[in-house]
Amino acid sequence: MSYCVIPGCLTPQNPHQAKFCLSCGSKLLLRERYRSTQPIGRGGFGITFLAVDEDIPSKPRCVVKQLYLHQGSLVLKKAVELFHQEAERLDELGKHSQIPALLAHFEQNKHLYLVQELIEGETLEQELQRVGTFDETQILQLLRDLLPVLKFVHDRNVIHRDIKPSNIIRRRSDKKPILIDFGVAKLISNSALFHTGTTVGSAEYMAPEQTKGKAFPASDLYSLGVSCIYLLTGVSPFELFDIINNRWAWRNHLPNGKEVSDRLGKILDKLLESAIKNRYQSVEQVLQALNSTQVANPLPPQRNINKALVSEVGIDYTKLQNLLARKKWKEADQQTWDVLCQVLGKTQGQYLFNSDIEKLPCRDLQTMDKLWVKYSEGHFGFSVQNRIYQEADEDYTIFCDRVGWSLHNSYSQESALKFNLRAPVGHLPSRRWLGGYNWWHHPKILAAKLENCGIAHSS
Known part of the structure; x- marks a missing residue:
């Protein structure tokens, strides 16, 4: 099936080999090669489609992201400039094996498009719903696998701003966690460090400073910490925070008699500090804590x-x-x-x-x-x-x-x-x-x- 990506099209489904939409008459191939087959995601910044690259004999599948643009010539011009700048950064980030590669970026019919590598697998959110909560060993492995990816990102002056289990895919081929959805990533600059901007991210996982429009590398670390305690408990982060005493109470929600060692617990607690000055400032500090505290031998999950x-x-x-x-x-x-x-x-x-x-x-x-x-x-x-x-x-x-x-x-x-x-x-x-x-x-x-x-x- 071919799917028309034009917003407002009344009947977007079309026969597979169709070149033009039978409903609105628009071209179905993007850039004369990418055929959308179905929508797979929607958010405040745009809509994501599963697509096929018709220009390659094997017709590999890929992901096409259509970005929403606000009307107005000045805003539109600035948006296009930022889009191309962001595409350059995504191209650089995509060189890491645990970040989807950028295949193309272009403008068509007054819409902006990103084409990225399709990662085969399931998100950690889907994995949690399918097999249940993670144990300490799994959390430790996740941190060791994902922190180097975050270091690669931060070293290139990019903050992800929306780290959460649904934005981490466990790749089917090698079981490695892949960090996705950099569509809301912003460049770190001196102005970004000292001036408020647009609030971006998911409320359950967002660091306190992000609610005020500011983001730092430590903000991503906070979101990673929230993701870990959610995977450990299976309970919404909103429910894990004790608003009366203004503290995280995630240990009270560990299921099935599971325990977390004091060493890992302290690492998670520091990732979750509300005040940035009390939080880990960099990925290197977290990795150092992981390596120096020797948390590779957690307490037996069913001990008590x-x-x-x-x-x-x-x-x-x-x-x-x-x-x-x-x-x-x-x-x-x-x-x-x-x-x-x-x-x-x-x-x-x-x-x-x-x-x-x-x-x-x-x-x-x-x-x-x-x-x-x-x-x-x-x-x-x-x-x-x-x-x-x-x-x-x-x-x-x-x-x-x-x-x-x-x-x-x-x-x-x-x-x-x-x-x-x-x-x-x-x-x-x-x-x-x-x-x-x-x-x-x-x-x-x-x-x-x-x-x-x-x-x-x-x-």
Whole structure:
């Protein structure tokens, strides 16, 4: 198929061998050789297409980026000048084996185009979604593979400004990380160092100074650090930052009992420093820290899992921990119900009665509560609900109002629940698992159980 790249074309799909768009009549070949086959990305700076180079017998695939231009003769002239300057830099950067090569740059139909090498593989974002979170060994290897690429870039007075997992492709042929999307890269100059400019980058990964329009080599290092903690936890960077205490709390979100050595943790913490003066200033400093601290032998990922996830009856709480660490509140609520059934030897999905609460093993109840309290940072948990029940003087009406539950619906239909941190404190775990007569007595029965287990007020 041939795809028309003219903005606003109503029917851009065309037969493969067509020379002109059947909808708008525009030429389909760019520069008489590059045939677009489909769009593969869109952003504030333009749109990216998968294309074929018809001028080479093997017809290799490539990537074509069409850049948006603002109208106005003076702005347009300046944009074209900057485009050609940037293309020169991209050509120089593309000489590195871990940066896509620039194949062509040109202007056609009042639009600017870059043609780059296609990197076969998947982004680290896609890899994370497919196989799960990274461990320390993988993060160390990523840093060692990618930092030299950043040094090459910074040595040529370029700042990438948008480093994130979706802009790093693991090349299928050799598994090396390839740094892509230099479309927003800017030249470092004396004026750029001391004057604010356009804010460029992705908010989740952006260094604080970038929000003010300034960028330095250390800004890329900050974004790399944020990318690492996201890959370690699988949790959005927005969720990893504790805005109340103004600090990163990424260690609280490590899933599956995984640990990170103190040495690597300190390196990541320094990459994530808000103040530039406290951050690594150059790639060389990070590499020196990696080499001098000998972090090649990280702590065993599962070393403390049994200590943290105790069960008296052999229940594996890894899945519940992983769901809570990734803020999958709805799935974690269902998993809690499933685990309660397992602990009591009931069939999955069976309702529990007040008499069942009294039979819960203390260590298992404590483990479930600890996980909820830890990953919600004290917002959810059985002990949190108990505290609210005591504050309400054991008045069930007041208690339900405080935690956001219906007074008369003992099964709390899913539609009435809120599976996010905007829900009232103590809203989760829900009482969907509760059945039988006198179900409204369950907070009192649970309070007595927690008291008996020594976890009445905290985890």
